[in-house]
Amino acid sequence: MTMRPENGMIRRLTTDLVYTPSVFVAVAGVWIAATPLVVDNPGRYPAWNDIATGLSLTAVGALRVLAPRRTAVLGLVSVLLGGWLVAAPFVLDYAVLLGVAWNDIVIGVLVVMFAGVGALAGAARRSPPRTGRGRTEGSSRGDSTTTDPEPRN
Template sequence: MQTRTQRRSPQRPPPEAERVPNISVVIAGGWLAVTPLLLDHHTAGVAFAAWNDVLVGGTLAIFATIRILRPRGTSALSLVNVLLGLWLLAAPFVSGYHAATLATLSALIVGLVVIMLAGVDWLAAREAQRHPDQRTR
């Protein structure tokens, strides 16, 4: 008798692996939300720098958590997270806190990580919608 994992399509990762991008986005968002306490946001002279990281980091973590808990019908949240990642790439320069080197570096790294991970999650969810017969959940 075949087990569940033996019957699974070889192209399709196990459900646990599908959660990894969103778990990573939760961690990245959490990091971003606490960076004002740890990094040089105060040297920017712009209160917006700290608030931006707290709000965007919290939003990233919340949306990724929703994707983990309710993966069906919430793929648009991954696309929103991609857009938030793009904002993180622009925010230090648009908002004028690029002089705070560590805060800027953190925003850029988190932005790139989120764009990649949330983008992969969004594309995988889109592919799963196009081929529901391969869906394992």
């Protein structure tokens, strides 16, 4: 006999898997937006990129926390923004500024991971529970609920 989690427990788990990464994305956005304020000598550093990306991540993360069902596509937007943070030091040519570049890369990788988990959990939450063909929801071994055409003796 296998233990099956109740629907309430599954719903709670997927809710936590949507909210927690979204909160992290919002906080990471605040950190990225504040990065230009703490950089001593920005040099060739395009601060506008971190400000724009950070504010976008903050807004997307906050929207995902406030309305996770209606903003599912924003999980993918967060993944793309995190990917941009990883690529930006090379595309915008500030990879030689190691502190700023590594900050963007590490936060970008974390955003991709957390936002990916949140997006997958949101997709799992929206899909209905699957049951196999010929099985009822309570059937654990795949026993068919139909009667045999020929009775066994």
